[in-house]
Amino acid sequence: MSTAAPEIHPDEIRLRWREARGGTPSTATMNFIVYVENERYREWVLSRTQRLADKHPSRVIVLDAVKGRSGVEITTGEGGASGGPSIFRERVDLGVDGIRAAHRVQFVESLLVKDIPTVLFWAADRLFESNTFKALLPLMQHVILDSSGSGKEPNALREFAGFFSEHRAAALDDLAWMRLEPWRDVVAQFFDPPDVQGELFSLRSIAVASGSESEALYLGGWLAGRLGWTVRDPSGFADRAGSPIAFARRREGEIRRVRSVELKSATSTYRAYVAGEGDAICLEVTGGFQRAPQHVPLQAIDNMSLIERAILNRHTDEVFLDSLRMAGALLG
Amino acid sequence: MSQTIAPPAGPSEQSNPLRAGLSTNRISEPCNVIFFGASGDLMKRMLMPAMYNLRLGDVLPMNYGIVGFSRTEWDDDGFRNAMKASIDEFSRSGEAKDPLWSDFAKRLFYVSGDFDDVKCYKLLKERLDRNDKELGTKHNRLFYLSTPPGLFTKIVDMLEQAGLSPNDNKEGWTRIIVEKPFGTDLASARALQAEISKVFDERLVYRIDHYLGKEPVQDIMALRFANVIFEPIWNRRYIESVQMTAAETVGVELRGGYYETSGALRDMIQNHVMNLFALVAMEPPVSPDADSIRDEKLKVLRAVRPIEPDDLSTFAARGQYAAGTINGKPVPGYRQEPDVNPKSNTETFAAIKLYVDNWRWAGVPFYLRSGKRLASKISEIAIRFKDIPHRLFGDIGDDIEHNVLVMKIQPEEGVSLRFSAKVPGPKMHIRSVSMDFNYGTGFGIASPPAYERLIGDAMRGDATLFTRWDAVEAAWQIVTPILERWSVLKDTSFPNYAAGSQGPVQAEAILEDDDAWRRI
Numbered sequence: 001m002s003t004a005a006p007e008i009h010p011d012e013i014r015l016r017w018r019e020a021r022g023g024t025p026s027t028a029t030m031n032f033i034v035y036v037e038n039e040r041y042r043e044w045v046l047s048r049t050q051r052l053a054d055k056h057p058s059r060v061i062v063l064d065a066v067k068g069r070s071g072v073e074i075t076t077g078e079g080g081a082s083g084g085p086s087i088f089r090e091r092v093d094l095g096v097d098g099i100r101a102a103h104r105v106q107f108v109e110s111l112l113v114k115d116i117p118t119v120l121f122w123a124a125d126r127l128f129e130s131n132t133f134k135a136l137l138p139l140m141q142h143v144i145l146d147s148s149g150s151g152k153e154p155n156a157l158r159e160f161a162g163f164f165s166e167h168r169a170a171a172l173d174d175l176a177w178m179r180l181e182p183w184r185d186v187v188a189q190f191f192d193p194p195d196v197q198g199e200l201f202s203l204r205s206i207a208v209a210s211g212s213e214s215e216a217l218y219l220g221g222w223l224a225g226r227l228g229w230t231v232r233d234p235s236g237f238a239d240r241a242g243s244p245i246a247f248a249r250r251r252e253g254e255i256r257r258v259r260s261v262e263l264k265s266a267t268s269t270y271r272a273y274v275a276g277e278g279d280a281i282c283l284e285v286t287g288g289f290q291r292a293p294q295h296v297p298l299q300a301i302d303n304m305s306l307i308e309r310a311i312l313n314r315h316t317d318e319v320f321l322d323s324l325r326m327a328g329a330l331l332g
Numbered sequence: 333m334s335q336t337i338a339p340p341a342g343p344s345e346q347s348n349p350l351r352a353g354l355s356t357n358r359i360s361e362p363c364n365v366i367f368f369g370a371s372g373d374l375m376k377r378m379l380m381p382a383m384y385n386l387r388l389g390d391v392l393p394m395n396y397g398i399v400g401f402s403r404t405e406w407d408d409d410g411f412r413n414a415m416k417a418s419i420d421e422f423s424r425s426g427e428a429k430d431p432l433w434s435d436f437a438k439r440l441f442y443v444s445g446d447f448d449d450v451k452c453y454k455l456l457k458e459r460l461d462r463n464d465k466e467l468g469t470k471h472n473r474l475f476y477l478s479t480p481p482g483l484f485t486k487i488v489d490m491l492e493q494a495g496l497s498p499n500d501n502k503e504g505w506t507r508i509i510v511e512k513p514f515g516t517d518l519a520s521a522r523a524l525q526a527e528i529s530k531v532f533d534e535r536l537v538y539r540i541d542h543y544l545g546k547e548p549v550q551d552i553m554a555l556r557f558a559n560v561i562f563e564p565i566w567n568r569r570y571i572e573s574v575q576m577t578a579a580e581t582v583g584v585e586l587r588g589g590y591y592e593t594s595g596a597l598r599d600m601i602q603n604h605v606m607n608l609f610a611l612v613a614m615e616p617p618v619s620p621d622a623d624s625i626r627d628e629k630l631k632v633l634r635a636v637r638p639i640e641p642d643d644l645s646t647f648a649a650r651g652q653y654a655a656g657t658i659n660g661k662p663v664p665g666y667r668q669e670p671d672v673n674p675k676s677n678t679e680t681f682a683a684i685k686l687y688v689d690n691w692r693w694a695g696v697p698f699y700l701r702s703g704k705r706l707a708s709k710i711s712e713i714a715i716r717f718k719d720i721p722h723r724l725f726g727d728i729g730d731d732i733e734h735n736v737l738v739m740k741i742q743p744e745e746g747v748s749l750r751f752s753a754k755v756p757g758p759k760m761h762i763r764s765v766s767m768d769f770n771y772g773t774g775f776g777i778a779s780p781p782a783y784e785r786l787i788g789d790a791m792r793g794d795a796t797l798f799t800r801w802d803a804v805e806a807a808w809q810i811v812t813p814i815l816e817r818w819s820v821l822k823d824t825s826f827p828n829y830a831a832g833s834q835g836p837v838q839a840e841a842i843l844e845d846d847d848a849w850r851r852i
Contacts, residue, residue: 181355187350188348188354200349226349275431295432
């Protein structure tokens, strides 16, 4: 059982930052807390953290829970993207393997800059079962995580849905949900013309092909939430009249990416699928409401930009929470 | 029974329950955008890449058409090929690729013709009518005048003769974007406005100043009106003077011919810098809508004290660059540039001092300057606050400097504040410190180029970042007396500053006693 406390007192870290700064005042837009516990993507997370902090000047506290990580690394000095303005870095990386959750959180709390937002990027598979996550949550205004592509999928999403049905204090963003915005937009486009909107209430099946589970579950949950469906079982919903709607999800393509979405009504089939070099979505309608295929751009937004968007998002999206709840219900 | 329907008009159908929470930027109204001067350089470098990037950004409506009009003898395919080449070369998103390019190209059309031949405009009308039927563009039309200014009135007249005026279009909207310069002085601007207003009501005219599409300009609004601490001191009681600088290191390059008829006062101060001035000096608007902001900008321009010709030397200064060095490299003087008269009297630097005769700003000088081939490329607004009213710290207090708030526009975007602080230790030493804030750069979604922002705004009908006629007229009223005087009085000291320097010493003459130009 882990009991140790960090070897360094936060006062010493603050002093070292202050001495390195000299007469340069500190500016920070947020406290950026990053938790990482998987060696496989540790380097990715740490490098992106720095790039984010170089764009949005931040006090960065990294809790490095990868097995065997201990000790403290304090970063100070000028940084920033090449050609851009210089940013003064205030960052501490704390190896927390073997350190109790309470000590981890005390350490974070004592280093926070007051009066600016505190954002947690939780780059770990575990959520609900993590004492650190639960202990950190009261300090956070905003929590960002990615339920997609992790080894424990779809457990992460189930856990996530369960946890946030109980805890609503912090704003919440899941990168897996955010990636779906272009897909939600194209599905919505099918039903923009007023004469097609009635079709939404005669849908009989949904099929989603994606490289990982979260995307399909979120899309199914989103449609269910918006259209007032209830979950019958993991493979279907019932609409408001009680009619069944089949829900099929198929693994296809890269993780974290959707390949296609198909909705069938009593009269027509609405199909959106990746086209070109992955930079376009083709929209097709066959049957009663047939229309010529049309291509729309598929924005390839990298994870770091998604995290940035999440940071700039100040409020939790209620549609997201509704979709998360329905996705959780699908998982049982 | 099978039916083929037109693609959806866009996300405006609020009754679609799937639209809830979707933050789409898409312009909802279908329309045609018609570019006059479609074979020109601006179209090639800026406008068509901007349109394509609006498409890639999923900002264009689902139903749109783009029609080029110019003298060059292309057919639709010739125009599409030329536009593909320009996108490939100049678009920030790189080469146009299928299938998105093919979809986009199908919506590009071209009409070849003389700008003064009404038959060609009737062909244009036929094309637009067909697009309305086949593409579902719903009779909405945005004309973009990217031709030389001498053709503006002719095109507007022809649009009316061909039945393309707003009055002829009862089923949709008709708007027009007019490129700068809007006139060359007060009289020519009024003459141009008189012709345009015969056909287009003011609310349909979008006078473009791409400088206003730049993000930092919008940051001024945020700094002033999203903070409570600045507005109470934003007045004559606390502010001593304001300096606005738009300095460039580049010369006139290949624009010598144009610049000879323009000069720094017309090219930069009358429009770009005057807009910054209005944003800094205006009263808080009651709402963020276009007319609320433009009303306040107009009020402040109208409150500017006219500059009397006899006072010109203490209110305006001009300069022209001689040969010098920029970044260690020798560069020629203005008179040695291509297409420039070797005895040119055109100013490449201008500085003016304005007083705003209203309750807020009475007695506060606003210094506006702009020039080419200066020591560095910098755009900023510096607010210099008054001295402290009482020297509490005796002799030490003599070192206390004025507070200065600097809004940095380019190359860095940010804010700095100079204030005084005690040096730690037993003695009372007070030093000025600068508190700087910049956002960093380096990844993520960049701000779209100004033309993308502005064309998108005009399609949406948002005129906030476009200049209204009354403000254009007020700005010309401020600078025209200076232009007239300068055209009569040749400056025998030209060239009077070296390339790479701080500008002409003559600019010092317009400063009030306690003021000094900030280093460029």
